Amino acid sequence: MRLVFVATVVVFCTVAFGGWAFVDSSYQSQVGWVQDQPVPFSHKHHVGDDGIDCRYCHTSVETSAHAGLPPTHTCMSCHSQLWTGAEVLAPVRQSLASGKPLVWHRVAQLPDYVYFNHSIHVDRGVACIECHGRVDTMPLMRRAEPFQMRFCLDCHRDPAPRLGPPDQVTRMQPLGWSEAQKRAYGERVMKAHRIDPKQLDNCGICHR
Numbered sequence: 375m376r377l378v379f380v381a382t383v384v385v386f387c388t389v390a391f392g393g394w395a396f397v398d399s400s401y402q403s404q405v406g407w408v409q410d411q412p413v414p415f416s417h418k419h420h421v422g423d424d425g426i427d428c429r430y431c432h433t434s435v436e437t438s439a440h441a442g443l444p445p446t447h448t449c450m451s452c453h454s455q456l457w458t459g460a461e462v463l464a465p466v467r468q469s470l471a472s473g474k475p476l477v478w479h480r481v482a483q484l485p486d487y488v489y490f491n492h493s494i495h496v497d498r499g500v501a502c503i504e505c506h507g508r509v510d511t512m513p514l515m516r517r518a519e520p521f522q523m524r525f526c527l528d529c530h531r532d533p534a535p536r537l538g539p540p541d542q543v544t545r546m547q548p549l550g551w552s553e554a555q556k557r558a559y560g561e562r563v564m565k566a567h568r569i570d571p572k573q574l575d576n577c578g579i580c581h582r
């Protein structure tokens with residue numbers, strides 16, 4: 375009897391803990407995952423080395439729910455002059471010629487039952503880096519954050535220290551503020567916009 379009891383407890387704990395570890399693991403949350411892309415587009419080169427602003431390519435990030443991915447002619451605004459014969463850019467030239475858009479494989483995506491909106495976050499000064507990490511160091515895009523519910527709620531319950539000046543949202547280097555400065559600035563933004571953390575974890579905000 376005792377043996378059976380001990381075995382049951384062990385099996386139960388393994389399953390329960392294993393399930394928890396699975397939910398927490400990078401396999402489930404896809405943190406750090408890289409996707410194969412039709413063209414090996416590098417944010418490290420375009421953002422880090424060449425200093426192109428996010429909004430040049432993700433044009434609707436300030437105005438709509440979706441940031442948007444650049445159409446082929448955005449690439450060609452430079453690559454009709456630069457690297458014109460490069461083999462890696464052949465799919466871009468084909469796409470322009472055929473009119474068929476490049477199909478990028480997504481790395482940052484939520485399930486359909488979650489509502490998200492870029493423009494409100496950007497407007498309140500939540501920087502890209504808070505959710506997408508240092509994309510200026512990524513030769514290939516990878517997921518920086520888990521995008522599980524807890525990730526969203528951690529900020530929604532205490533956003534103050536993570537709000538910055540809206541005109542700095544696409545900045546990749548830290549602002550260099552102390553924790554106290556960040557919180558003081560954030561508290562002011564919260565007051566000005568009447569942001570109430572008690573409302574921000576209502577289920578209906580994200581599950582409409």
Ligand code: HEC
Pocket residue numbers: 413414415416419420423424426431444448449450451452453456457462463466
């Ligand atoms: C504002 C100008 C500009 C735009 C727009 C642009 N590129 Fe580039 N791209 C460059 C420059 C400059 C380089 C040279 C990179 C370097 O060495 O820093 C480059 C290099 C590349 C390379 C060579 C590999 C590498 O990264 O070194 C690829 C592939 C590439 N770009 C793809 C794209 C795609 C796809 C788009 C559209 C989504 C795009 N580029 C849009 C300026 C641009």
Ligand code: HEC
Pocket residue numbers: 411415416417420421426427428429430431432443444478479480481482483502503506509510514515544546
């Ligand atoms: C020259 C154009 C260009 C610039 C500038 C640019 N991006 Fe991108 N971005 C792309 C392209 C093309 C993709 C799709 C391919 C990929 O995932 O790398 C992409 C993909 C992404 C993705 C992944 C979306 C998904 O779900 O797969 C994120 C996040 C992102 N960019 C953030 C940024 C941020 C933040 C900046 C500014 C710091 C920025 N990008 C600047 C062209 C650009």
Ligand code: HEC
Pocket residue numbers: 428429432435439440441442443482483484485490492495496500501502503504505506521543544
């Ligand atoms: C509060 C977190 C957060 C911030 C801040 C944020 N993003 Fe996103 N981003 C997301 C989430 C979540 C998704 C996935 C959305 C979906 O699947 O509906 C996403 C998706 C994207 C995509 C994929 C294409 C699309 O239209 O959804 C791009 C590109 C992107 N973000 C760029 C940016 C840029 C550029 C900034 C800064 C100006 C930024 N993001 C700020 C959370 C954020």
Ligand code: HEC
Pocket residue numbers: 488489490491494495498500504505521525526527529530533536567568569570574579580
């Ligand atoms: C770093 C902080 C931060 C993170 C991370 C964050 N948010 Fe927010 N979110 C905010 C702030 C600040 C607001 C603005 C509240 C306001 O002005 O009332 C907001 C507002 C929203 C709104 C309300 C938009 C509207 O139309 O009223 C939605 C929906 C939302 N967030 C979804 C998400 C989801 C989903 C995630 C996770 C993928 C997420 N947020 C992650 C800070 C954050």
Ligand code: HEC
Pocket residue numbers: 484485488521522523526527530574575576577578579580581
């Ligand atoms: C700030 C945004 C946000 C709020 C508020 C929020 N959720 Fe979620 N929820 C998410 C995200 C993002 C996911 C997707 C998780 C994933 O893909 O792993 C999710 C997933 C879920 C799921 C699917 C099961 C799971 O955990 O994967 C359930 C059920 C759920 N939420 C219920 C709730 C309830 C109940 C509330 C209110 C108490 C709530 N959510 C409030 C963002 C939110």
